[in-house]
Amino acid sequence: xxxxxxxxxxAARQMRNASGQTKTQALRxxxxxxxxxxxxxxxxxxxxxxxxxxxxxxxxxxxRLRLSDKALATMAAGLRQIADMPDPVGSLTASSTRPNGMxxxxxxxxxxxxxxxxxxxxxxxxxxxxLCLKSGNATILRGGxxxxxxxxxxxxxxxxxxxxxxxxxxxxxxxxxxxRAAVGQLVTLTDYIDVIVPRGGKGLIARLARxxxxxxxxxxxxxxxxxxxxxxxLDKAHDITVNAKTYRYGICGTMETLLVHTDIAAxxxxxxxxxxxxxxxxxxxxxxxxxxxxxxxxxxxxxxxTEYLAPILAVRIVDTLDEAMDHIARYxxxxxxxxxxxxxxxxxxxxxxxxxxxxxxxxxxxxxxGFEYGLGAEIGISxxxxxxxxxxxxxxxxxxxxxxxxDGQLRG
Amino acid sequence: xxxxxxxxxxAARQMRNASGQTKTQALRxxxxxxxxxxxxxxxxxxxxxxxxxxxxxxxxxxxRLRLSDKALATMAAGLRQIADMPDPVGSLTASSTRPNGMxxxxxxxxxxxxxxxxxxxxxxxxxxxxLCLKSGNATILRGGxxxxxxxxxxxxxxxxxxxxxxxxxxxxxxxxxxxRAAVGQLVTLTDYIDVIVPRGGKGLIARLARxxxxxxxxxxxxxxxxxxxxxxxLDKAHDITVNAKTYRYGICGTMETLLVHTDIAAxxxxxxxxxxxxxxxxxxxxxxxxxxxxxxxxxxxxxxxTEYLAPILAVRIVDTLDEAMDHIARYxxxxxxxxxxxxxxxxxxxxxxxxxxxxxxxxxxxxxxGFEYGLGAEIGISxxxxxxxxxxxxxxxxxxxxxxxxDGQLRG
Numbered sequence: 042x043x044x045x046x047x048x049x050x051x052a053a054r055q056m057r058n059a060s061g062q063t064k065t066q067a068l069r070x071x072x073x074x075x076x077x078x079x080x081x082x083x084x085x086x087x088x089x090x091x092x093x094x095x096x097x098x099x100x101x102x103x104x105r106l107r108l109s110d111k112a113l114a115t116m117a118a119g120l121r122q123i124a125d126m127p128d129p130v131g132s133l134t135a136s137s138t139r140p141n142g143m144x145x146x147x148x149x150x151x152x153x154x155x156x157x158x159x160x161x162x163x164x165x166x167x168x169x170x171x172l173c174l175k176s177g178n179a180t181i182l183r184g185g186x187x188x189x190x191x192x193x194x195x196x197x198x199x200x201x202x203x204x205x206x207x208x209x210x211x212x213x214x215x216x217x218x219x220x221r222a223a224v225g226q227l228v229t230l231t232d233y234i235d236v237i238v239p240r241g242g243k244g245l246i247a248r249l250a251r252x253x254x255x256x257x258x259x260x261x262x263x264x265x266x267x268x269x270x271x272x273x274x275l276d277k278a279h280d281i282t283v284n285a286k287t288y289r290y291g292i293c294g295t296m297e298t299l300l301v302h303t304d305i306a307a308x309x310x311x312x313x314x315x316x317x318x319x320x321x322x323x324x325x326x327x328x329x330x331x332x333x334x335x336x337x338x339x340x341x342x343x344x345x346x347t348e349y350l351a352p353i354l355a356v357r358i359v360d361t362l363d364e365a366m367d368h369i370a371r372y373x374x375x376x377x378x379x380x381x382x383x384x385x386x387x388x389x390x391x392x393x394x395x396x397x398x399x400x401x402x403x404x405x406x407x408x409x410x411g412f413e414y415g416l417g418a419e420i421g422i423s424x425x426x427x428x429x430x431x432x433x434x435x436x437x438x439x440x441x442x443x444x445x446x447x448d449g450q451l452r453g
Numbered sequence: 454x455x456x457x458x459x460x461x462x463x464a465a466r467q468m469r470n471a472s473g474q475t476k477t478q479a480l481r482x483x484x485x486x487x488x489x490x491x492x493x494x495x496x497x498x499x500x501x502x503x504x505x506x507x508x509x510x511x512x513x514x515x516x517r518l519r520l521s522d523k524a525l526a527t528m529a530a531g532l533r534q535i536a537d538m539p540d541p542v543g544s545l546t547a548s549s550t551r552p553n554g555m556x557x558x559x560x561x562x563x564x565x566x567x568x569x570x571x572x573x574x575x576x577x578x579x580x581x582x583x584l585c586l587k588s589g590n591a592t593i594l595r596g597g598x599x600x601x602x603x604x605x606x607x608x609x610x611x612x613x614x615x616x617x618x619x620x621x622x623x624x625x626x627x628x629x630x631x632x633r634a635a636v637g638q639l640v641t642l643t644d645y646i647d648v649i650v651p652r653g654g655k656g657l658i659a660r661l662a663r664x665x666x667x668x669x670x671x672x673x674x675x676x677x678x679x680x681x682x683x684x685x686x687l688d689k690a691h692d693i694t695v696n697a698k699t700y701r702y703g704i705c706g707t708m709e710t711l712l713v714h715t716d717i718a719a720x721x722x723x724x725x726x727x728x729x730x731x732x733x734x735x736x737x738x739x740x741x742x743x744x745x746x747x748x749x750x751x752x753x754x755x756x757x758x759t760e761y762l763a764p765i766l767a768v769r770i771v772d773t774l775d776e777a778m779d780h781i782a783r784y785x786x787x788x789x790x791x792x793x794x795x796x797x798x799x800x801x802x803x804x805x806x807x808x809x810x811x812x813x814x815x816x817x818x819x820x821x822x823g824f825e826y827g828l829g830a831e832i833g834i835s836x837x838x839x840x841x842x843x844x845x846x847x848x849x850x851x852x853x854x855x856x857x858x859x860d861g862q863l864r865g
């Protein structure tokens with residue numbers, strides 16, 4: 042791992058100075074190679090699929106592992122899309138001239154070396170490498186052992202793309218070992234890795250957070266809330282709430298607890314209860330909720346704390362906006378929360394005072410995604426407070442350095 | 454420490470929503486109290502001074518510890534200056550409207566709870582508390598044991614200022630114990646402290662970096678370089694180099710190694726040698742340097758690595774701009790580096806390719822300071838790559854959250 046780190050650090054210095062054109066060329070070459078080398082890739086992928094089937098991997102996970110024609114075409118399209126995005130490196134911001142005539146500005150530059158630790162999906166190998174490369178970083182990719190043959194084969198394609206553009210071969214390195222100790226080493230290589238983006242289940246991320254000395258760009262939980270205010274429009278409240286829960290059960294922006302103002306509860310909850318029944322969503326409610334929705338099971342303390350990632354929803358009736366915000370402050374994982382209201386003052390207070398990485402007015406929490414925000418793509422979502430917060434795109438993979446220019450001004 | 458942390462976390466929620474006006478009022482009240490309570494402050498300070506003298510503290514350090522009339526007036530002026538700065542909280546950036554009509558923006562918000570760990574100077578108690586308060590954060594201040602009576606007395610003033618403005622008393626807490634274990638506890642309170650800014654010697658910061666689980670906004674070393682290019686103007690090169698070394702020997706932006714292009718070495722080094730001799734700066738040079746400056750001692754590998762913080766300068770002659778940048782990449786602490794040149798292409802390459810938190814053209818490295826950059830004040834200088842880099846002002850004590858507003862748009 043240390044050797045990989047040293048090689049990445051050396052490559053990062055070259056990558057930092059690579060032109061936008063060169064990086065675009067490498068990404069386009071990779072997209073082309075995904076198509077022309079399809080058979081080789083699928084042959085390597087087949088080895089992973091056979092092993093996974095033998096190990097009894099669930100069909101849904103097998104499907105994610107498969108490099109089908111469609112999956113490869115999607116990856117190639119993603120590469121071309123990232124290739125076409127503007128180069129974030131080198132732009133100047135916060136430019137000013139000081140009273141003594143010296144010019145001060147901040148220049149956007151790559152972070153350096155980025156580690157990506159992820160589980161089974163081999164498409165992450167391409168997506169993450171592309172975003173890190175576009176932003177001028179060197180990358181070390183450590184995927185799941187189930188996808189090792191696929192990832193190494195994709196690493197070869199990436200290497201060929203780098204070579205075609207004249208970029209250093211160590212700019213993207215796929216860890217070729219499935220040794221679990223490798224992950225523990227990666228997260229402590231503070232001399233060689235600037236930040237690690239872990240993508241995977243809560244178990245993996247919690248373990249990394251305990252062991253890491255390298256900063257992690259991560260979120261652990263997406264315990265997201267929707268609050269239906271007393272001044273909500275009933276139709277919007279219904280549709281937003283249903284969308285927030287049922288767009289997809291397994292994503293981090295899915296609503297897990299619904300808070301409803303007591304004045305509107307009788308008007309909205311029975312209707313929502315009917316829809317959630319039709320959709321097969323199990324409800325767990327506070328006592329007052331259960332008088333309006335007898336179908337709901339009693340909610341416990343644990344329900345307020347849980348990210349179900351499943352067709353289950355906790356529901357609680359509150360007396361005031363403040364009570365809703367208190368509940369959120371106590372239980373939220375600071376990922377994404379939404380208010381549904383037509384009242385400007387309630388909307389403004391909620392958006393100012395709720396301290397989560399994303400705070401919405403009249404929108405479902407499932408919009409939490411870099412592409413939806415206009416970032417073009419995302420490397421992940423962060424609930425860290427430092428550096429990037431919320432969906433992280435190319436900009437979150439860069440940093441700012443100060444650049445000053447003068448003509449011999451002296452201090453003192 | 455856990456109780457302090459919990460109190461800070463609770464206060465942070467109130468501070469987040471405090472108006473700019475309220476924060477200004479608190480800062481102005483503190484400035485006034487520094488004057489009206491001068492006698493009490495100086496009586497407490499005298500206890501520290503007597504103990505320090507008994508313990509044989511050096512005169513320079515005694516001087517820093519003293520809350521003289523002038524020192525208190527400077528602190529009050531600093532408070533008023535920070536009070537007058539624009540409130541960084543609540544401003545919106547990166548605003549856009551997505552194709553579906555939803556509006557996306559980023560809102561600047563406080564980081565939350567900030568820990569400050571510092572050594573003897575009691576003025577840090579006021580300066581750091583003021584910057585953290587202005588940016589809407591709660592603060593825990595842990596100063597050196599030599600200043601404990603002064604710091605606790607200043608903490609009382611701060612508390613009175615908070616009370617006058619109706620802000621929570623736990624918004625600023627001065628740790629009242631001199632127990633060294635307290636520091637070790639503070640840096641692991643990840644549930645209650647969002648970031649710690651350590652200010653002090655390298656020993657303290659290195660120790661904290663080893664123990665910390667809370668992110669540190671820090672720099673360890675300021676091993677800063679000036680490179681005199683072959684196309685440098687000789688007068689500017691002389692004056693900038695002398696200023697970079699002699700403005701103050703003990704600050705982190707002081708030049709510690711001078712790199713000189715071989716083509717200009719014979720024209721500039723003897724003149725610089727003469728000036729440094731007059732100023733009492735000891736030179737340590739590479740072999741080629743020593744043929745031009747026989748007064749210079751031989752430089753060893755260790756000299757390239759050392760931040761002297763003293764009237765000592767390492768000098769090395771290089772053959773090319775690339776050799777200078779290689780030296781910097783190898784030995785620099787990524788704090789501040791400067792090129793002196795009239796050649797646009799050399800200036801552009803240096804500023805783009807040198808990977809330090811500040812990179813200058815034709816300016817001395819000793820300008821590395823938030824006030825000089827126009828930040829109004831600084832909490833410290835960071836050589837971290839994530840979050841704030843270089844001098845850190847109010848903005849570095851804040852973060853951005855995403856705020857989205859819509860009218861019932863749904864996903865999918």
